[in-house]
Amino acid sequence: AEIIITNSEDEAGEIYAKCVADLIERKPDAVLGLATGSSPLAAYRQLAKEVKARNLDVSRVRGFALDEYAGLDPAHPQSYRSTITRTVVEPLGLDPDKVRVPNGNLETIKDAGREYDAAIEAAGGVDVQILGIGTDGHIGFNEPGSSLQSGTRIKTLAEQTRIDNARFFDGDIDQVPTHCITQGIGTIMKARQLVLLAFGEGKAEAIKETCEGGISAFCPASALQLHPHATIIVDEAAASKLA
Numbered sequence: 001a002e003i004i005i006t007n008s009e010d011e012a013g014e015i016y017a018k019c020v021a022d023l024i025e026r027k028p029d030a031v032l033g034l035a036t037g038s039s040p041l042a043a044y045r046q047l048a049k050e051v052k053a054r055n056l057d058v059s060r061v062r063g064f065a066l067d068e069y070a071g072l073d074p075a076h077p078q079s080y081r082s083t084i085t086r087t088v089v090e091p092l093g094l095d096p097d098k099v100r101v102p103n104g105n106l107e108t109i110k111d112a113g114r115e116y117d118a119a120i121e122a123a124g125g126v127d128v129q130i131l132g133i134g135t136d137g138h139i140g141f142n143e144p145g146s147s148l149q150s151g152t153r154i155k156t157l158a159e160q161t162r163i164d165n166a167r168f169f170d171g172d173i174d175q176v177p178t179h180c181i182t183q184g185i186g187t188i189m190k191a192r193q194l195v196l197l198a199f200g201e202g203k204a205e206a207i208k209e210t211c212e213g214g215i216s217a218f219c220p221a222s223a224l225q226l227h228p229h230a231t232i233i234v235d236e237a238a239a240s241k242l243a
């Protein structure tokens with residue numbers, strides 16, 4: 001993977017924004033892989049700016065989110081459907097019908113993973129997948145130990161992840177769903193380009209493991225070492241443990 005060290009989240013975001021804006025110019029129905037969490041927010045802001053500055057037509061752009069909570073109403077403000085609508089679809093002016101989020105409805109979730117992977121394939125695959133990384137090296141909701149070949153499927157959320165995410169649910173862990181549906185590591189690896197963003201000291205160990213550790217399910221993001229076009233964009237703090 002190529003590693004780029006930037007001075008700020010905005011600078012990192014600009015690199016992503018230029019790359020995606022160029023893509024949309026070449027391919028107006030580009031397929032974007034989307035992530036929630038704090039790491040991609042500056043990138044989405046910069047992309048919205050770039051779309052405006054270049055006056056791009058994004059009406060045909062398609063999107064697939066990485067993951068969703070299971071058993072949470074999509075209308076809940078903390079569902080990843082709502083989060084993607086707020087942070088990506090609305091600021092960029094995308095067609096909401098062209099942006100999919102995994103189906104976390106418990107009644108139909110059994111087949112949802114296979115259907116989601118089939119939908120990505122039917123769209124021709126993801127062109128650029130944006131990724132954050134957990135302090136334990138997770139990507140999507142693929143916690144350490146996840147198969148590097150996995151497809152989209154239901155997972156139990158790690159206790160630590162539920163504790164971390166309680167801040168979005170009135171600080172009450174009992175309100176945090178216990179399960180999720182997430183693109184697998186195998187699904188993510190099929191995207192033609194991966195852009196992983198990581199900022200702050202807290203991500204330094206995970207970035208070291210991702211870039212310099214062995215390829216192992218203990219650090220799901222280490223799979224990026226096998227990807228032909230992966231770019232890891234970090235700030236100085238997240239890069240601080242690299243050799």
Ligand code: F6R
Nearest residue numbers: 035036037038039132133139140
């Ligand atoms: C988000 C996701 C997660 C986050 C990761 C980092 O859809 O799947 O893997 O990317 O937990 O989160 P932040 O960016 O909030 O540090």
